[in-house]
Amino acid sequence: MSSRVRKIRENAYVMNTIGIAVFIALWWLAVEARLISPLFVASPLAVVQVLFTQTASLAQNTYITLVTLVESFLVAAAIGILAGAVTGAFDVADWVISPILDLLRSVPNVAWVPLAIIWFGIGIESQIFVSAFSAFFPIFTNTYVGFKSVRPSFIRAGYNLGASDRDVFFRIRLPASLGQVFPGLKLGIQNGMAGLIAIEFLDSTSGLGFMMGEASDFFKANIVIMDMLMIGLLGFALTMTLVLAEKRFLGWQRRTS
Amino acid sequence: MAQGNSVLEVKNLTHVYTDSRSHVETEVIDNVSLSFQEGKFVCVLGPSGCGKTTMLNIIAGFIRPTSGSVVFEGKEVKSPSPERAMVFQDYALFPWLTVSGNIQFGLMMKNTPAKVREAKVTEYLEMMGMKGFEHKYPFELSGGMKQRVGLARALAVEPKMLLLDEPFGSLDAQTRRTMQRELFRIMAQAKKTSIFVTHSIDEALFLSDRLIVMSARPTRVLIDIELKSAKPRQRSDKEYSEVYEKVDKVITAEVSKSIE
Numbered sequence: 001m002s003s004r005v006r007k008i009r010e011n012a013y014v015m016n017t018i019g020i021a022v023f024i025a026l027w028w029l030a031v032e033a034r035l036i037s038p039l040f041v042a043s044p045l046a047v048v049q050v051l052f053t054q055t056a057s058l059a060q061n062t063y064i065t066l067v068t069l070v071e072s073f074l075v076a077a078a079i080g081i082l083a084g085a086v087t088g089a090f091d092v093a094d095w096v097i098s099p100i101l102d103l104l105r106s107v108p109n110v111a112w113v114p115l116a117i118i119w120f121g122i123g124i125e126s127q128i129f130v131s132a133f134s135a136f137f138p139i140f141t142n143t144y145v146g147f148k149s150v151r152p153s154f155i156r157a158g159y160n161l162g163a164s165d166r167d168v169f170f171r172i173r174l175p176a177s178l179g180q181v182f183p184g185l186k187l188g189i190q191n192g193m194a195g196l197i198a199i200e201f202l203d204s205t206s207g208l209g210f211m212m213g214e215a216s217d218f219f220k221a222n223i224v225i226m227d228m229l230m231i232g233l234l235g236f237a238l239t240m241t242l243v244l245a246e247k248r249f250l251g252w253q254r255r256t257s
Numbered sequence: 258m259a260q261g262n263s264v265l266e267v268k269n270l271t272h273v274y275t276d277s278r279s280h281v282e283t284e285v286i287d288n289v290s291l292s293f294q295e296g297k298f299v300c301v302l303g304p305s306g307c308g309k310t311t312m313l314n315i316i317a318g319f320i321r322p323t324s325g326s327v328v329f330e331g332k333e334v335k336s337p338s339p340e341r342a343m344v345f346q347d348y349a350l351f352p353w354l355t356v357s358g359n360i361q362f363g364l365m366m367k368n369t370p371a372k373v374r375e376a377k378v379t380e381y382l383e384m385m386g387m388k389g390f391e392h393k394y395p396f397e398l399s400g401g402m403k404q405r406v407g408l409a410r411a412l413a414v415e416p417k418m419l420l421l422d423e424p425f426g427s428l429d430a431q432t433r434r435t436m437q438r439e440l441f442r443i444m445a446q447a448k449k450t451s452i453f454v455t456h457s458i459d460e461a462l463f464l465s466d467r468l469i470v471m472s473a474r475p476t477r478v479l480i481d482i483e484l485k486s487a488k489p490r491q492r493s494d495k496e497y498s499e500v501y502e503k504v505d506k507v508i509t510a511e512v513s514k515s516i517e
Contacts, residue, residue: 153349156319159337161363161414171362175353252353252394 042222050226057211062230065196065208068124069234072131073192077185080136084143084184089173094148101140109134109195113202122203127196134195135188142184146177179253182246189238197231208234264418264450265293265316270325272311285311287475288325293418298444298451300461302504303471304512309454310346312476313422316452317343330417339363342416346423348403350395356382356406357391363414381409384443401432405439412447419451425460437463441489458504462497463490470504473515479507 024044030036031043038046050058083101086093112133116126150173158172200209208227215223272286285308293299303309314320316327318337327334329341337343342363350359360381361374369377382388385405395403404424411419424440425433437460444451444464455461461468462484470480480503486496 151347151349153345153347154351156317156337157343157345157349157351158362159319160317160339160341160343161410162339162366163362164366167366172351175351178353252396 038221039219040221042220042225046222047225047229050223054223054226058226058230061206061208061211061227062234064206065200065231066234068127068207069131069189069192069196069238072128072196073135073189073238075128076132076135076139076188076192079132080139080184080188081143081181084140084181085147085169085174085177087140088144088147088177089169098144101137105137109191110198110202112195113199116199117203122205127199127204127207130199131192131196135192138187138191139181139184142180142187143177146180146184147173149180150176178249182242182250186239186242189242190235193231193235262295263292264295264330266328267291267293267312267316268326268328270312270315270327271323272308272315272320273323274311284475286315286322287477289471289476289478290325291469291478291481293450293452294467295450296448297466298453298464299467299469300453300455300465301469301471302455302458302461302508303476304473304508304515305456306515307471307473307511308476309471310422312471313343313420313452313454317341317420339366339414340416341418341420342411342414344404344407344411344419344421344424346426348395348400348407348427350403350406350410352395354394355391356387356393356395356398359395359406360409360413362410367414377413381413384412384446385409386439399432400428401436404428404436408440408443412443412449417450419447419449421451421453423455424453426455433457433460438489440464458501458508459492461504462501464488468500468504470507473511479511480504 027041028044031038031041083097087097088094109130112130113126116129120126120129154172154176155168158168163171196207197209197212200207201213202209204210208231212224212227215221215227268290270286270289271284274283274285275281276283289312301309301312311320315322316329316334318327318334318341321335334341351362354362357375357378360378361369364374364377378391379388382390385408387402387405387409390398390402390406395406398406407424425436428436441464453461453464465484466488467483468480469478471477472479482500484490484496484500486494490497492498
């Protein structure tokens with residue numbers, strides 16, 4: 001990296017920090033000056049206080065949401081990548097599976113909550129079901145598009161060099177599709193989180209969604225906002241993990257600028 | 258090597274392309290018969306979009322013809338095979354593999370032991386004048402280098418025949434000239450029966466033992482001549498200028514026909 005680029009990047013970090021600091025300062029002033037009632041928007045100080053007053057509850061609920069989300073995501077990634085790859089690579093699978101999924105896709109994720117509760121009751125199973133279902137579609141769709149849109153000359157070159165159908169699937173279609181699969185996984189994390197928070201909020205006895213719901217019942221805006229911050233942080237951390245994995249697997253996509 | 262031995266026969270080849278949406282049928286190849294001799298470097302020339310690439314794809318086994326057949330060493334071609342290795346216009350290098358990974362891809366498909374594969378990679382990179390590029394990725398290479406790797410990858414499977422589909426079509430004029438000389442040098446070393454599709458008359462005259470000129474769609478054979486003079490040819494050579502003039506006239510007429 002040249003020193004000029006480094007300087008620009010350092011400047012960007014300074015700007016980021018200034019932006020966040022100004023936002024928090026304005027928020028704090030607005031509440032202190034009673035421009036907004038603290039009943040609706042707690043002051044930044046009151047939000048930070050939650051870290052100390054609700055430590056155990058916050059830690060436990062964050063942990064539960066994190067574990068449930070990771071489990072749901074892994075289920076969705078496994079099924080989504082498998083289904084997307086098969087549907088994208090084989091026309092027969094495409095004709096059979098795609099219409100069903102197109103139909104299901106139009107149902108909002110939250111609308112699955114009542115059925116999930118009938119099937120699995122209130123608990124971890126129904127949460128994983130709704131969250132995994134929400135994460136599934138972007139993962140499936142991106143993988144499908146990736147496998148479907150592999151450059152034809154790659155596939156021809158593969159067969160020309162003696163590759164079997166299996167080799168073409170695993171050694172050509174799969175690596176050629178990874179550039180599409182990763183954005184799908186990132187969207188999957190976000191959708192999975194949305195589905196999970198919704199069902200935790202609606203029907204659950206634990207997790208950040210549940211904690212928010214309870215705090216909301218008691219008009220504790222500071223706890224609600226802290227929960228929102230934790231949700232944002234979790235989503236960000238998981239997405240960054242995927243970004244690192246993407247860099248590791250897609251190094252060959254680097255472009256010289 | 259016995260000269261005049263026919264390796265590949267194209268028999269009454271006709272191909273009609275049907276558009277999958279509009280169902281409009283376009284006749285691309287019209288009853289073409291050709292025979293390719295062992296060890297010869299044959300150039301196929303024709304106006305853009307005339308169906309010469311389609312013919313090459315049928316010879317490779319990527320497409321099945323509407324009627325007629327391609328017979329390779331006595332057997333009808335029904336699917337692609339490393340015996341007829343292809344060099345693609347868009348290189349078709351696998352971007353997720355290194356130069357070495359690309360060159361040995363075909364050998365891996367044959368379960369060739371790693372040591373042999375490594376030796377082949379070294380051998381062909383040396384032939385291409387690209388020693389030390391083993392661990393580069395395709396995105397790090399220039400167009401000319403990419404096509405050298407494409408050529409090395411095709412040669413590494415030790416094909417009986419080499420099919421080249423406008424391999425220098427995406428290169429700038431200067432690199433193209435260099436690559437033509439390089440290909441001439443490499444072919445003198447590798448001595449492969451080859452079919453080279455191009456729309457550049459100069460390129461064809463520079464490289465070929467035999468020249469086939471195809472018409473606009475539906476394509477037929479217009480000219481089929483053996484070039485006798487020694488290679489590499491110069492523009493000032495008598496045969497070069499004679500054939501150039503003749504071919505240029507025919508192709509220009511075909512192009513204007515297809516524009517009308």
